[in-house]
Amino acid sequence: MPVSDGRDWSGVRVAVAGFGRAGFAATDNLLHLGATVTAYAVPLDDDDPLEADRAEKAELLSVLGATIVLDELALDVLPEGLDLVVSSPECLDTPLVAQARERGVPVWGEVELAWRLRDTSTGHRPAPWLVVAGSAGHTDVALLVEQILLAAGQRPAVAGAVGLPLVEAVMDPEPYDALVVALDDPQLVDVASMSPLAAAVLDTAPASEGHPAARAAAYEHVQEACVYVAADEATRSLVEEADVVEGARAIGVTLGMPGVGMLGVVEDLLVERAFLPQRSTSAAELTSLEDLGTEDPVTVTRALVAAALALASGATPADVRDGLRNARHA
Incomplete structure (x- = not known):
């Protein structure tokens, strides 16, 4: 399945590395466009003030159809069968992203994704x-x-x-x-x-x-x-x-x-x-x-x-x- 360069992402399988503000926005909007999205992130500490907010967002995206993987080893292994990896800025140096580059899976940051998602319709x-x-x-x-x-x-x-x-x-x-x-x-x-x-x-x-x-x-x-x-x-x-x-x-x-x-x-x-x-x-x-x-x-x-x-x-x-x-x- 080729990576989409517009606003029809039906059937495109995407891994989003990271679940900060950029990762959440990417996951949310790619779901809206029809992509199959799994978001991968390492859990935050229980006392991190952002943990409750992230848990709420994870639940919302799960309801919308995303798969959310919050695990200490979530960013260590690249899953098979992906068309694209979208990397949040904080995840550029993770094994998951490195393995994507080695296997020839396209890696986009939030900027590349955002540019390609612009509405360029007639x-x-x-x-x-x-x-x-x-x-x-x-x-x-x-x-x-x-x-x-x-x-x-x-x-x-x-x-x-x-x-x-x-x-x-x-x-x-x-x-x-x-x-x-x-x-x-x-x-x-x-x-x-x-x-x-x-x-x-x-x-x-x-x-x-x-x-x-x-x-x-x-x-x-x-x-x-x-x-x-x-x-x-x-x-x-x-x-x-x-x-x-x-x-x-x-x-x-x-x-x-x-x-x-x-x-x-x-x-x-x-x-x-x-x-x-x-x-x-x-x-x-x-x-x-x-x-x-x-x-x-x-x-x-x-x-x-x-x-x-x-x-x-x-x-x-x-x-x-x-x-x-x-x-x-x-």
């Missing part, structure tokens, strides 16, 4: 993805982008490492205008099909744990804008090496005077020279450092990255100003 335009990754700050940037898009009158959703589980977001019956996707390193492993409208990698510094090399996947197949911090040469290299959609541009962010195709700071103003038609000769004001409420380099950089992602999604400089102001006072 006449329907799935919500564009605005992706942000890095060792720190990616969730803060995602929340800033959300505020800017709200100021633009859009209906965005934040998903991934913060906000909604990504599979849940793409399966919402009321489509969003945009998905702002914050991704930790493990979530970017096994990503092959994702093609975001715009993406940013804040840095290439190693995270405390995870798979930092996977951050390069954030820039692959970008459609419009690869946003990078100009001071980080390693991140610039990721952009240069990325296989992007023809016409996609590299958009740099700097704390100094921006060149053409960049966002930066001029005196006490945050400005952009990447999206306005007259960018070769002028800059558009976004907001002031006073309005931002800080001159902290990290905070200013994150605001500029969020602005670049939002502008790529159709926001205006006025939307950036209002969104950043709203985020400050939230």
Whole structure:
């Protein structure tokens, strides 16, 4: 049985490794689409505050038709007869997932699954993805982008490492205008099909744990804008090496005077020279450092990255100003 690449999963046999928020969302929605799903996880300690919630979710999914295997050895052996393994981020290094790779069983993370579950039926335009990754700050940037898009009158959703589980977001019956996707390193492993409208990698510094090399996947197949911090040469290299959609541009962010195709700071103003038609000769004001409420380099950089992602999604400089102001006072 081939793995489905749409919304008819009838007869597809799936093992979901892990039963956290991503694993639950994957199991729930694959059942809804007709797949035969077994979820595997190691039990939590009895005094873990999440145990009662997980037991309740396991009972619900069992009623819906899933098989739930909660056992100390649940992730040690790959069952026979599977078409797909969906791995939660915390289960990437388990024997079950390793055996799937060895036997040629496809392994998808929640990001790959979510991308393939988008509704691409005739006449329907799935919500564009605005992706942000890095060792720190990616969730803060995602929340800033959300505020800017709200100021633009859009209906965005934040998903991934913060906000909604990504599979849940793409399966919402009321489509969003945009998905702002914050991704930790493990979530970017096994990503092959994702093609975001715009993406940013804040840095290439190693995270405390995870798979930092996977951050390069954030820039692959970008459609419009690869946003990078100009001071980080390693991140610039990721952009240069990325296989992007023809016409996609590299958009740099700097704390100094921006060149053409960049966002930066001029005196006490945050400005952009990447999206306005007259960018070769002028800059558009976004907001002031006073309005931002800080001159902290990290905070200013994150605001500029969020602005670049939002502008790529159709926001205006006025939307950036209002969104950043709203985020400050939230």
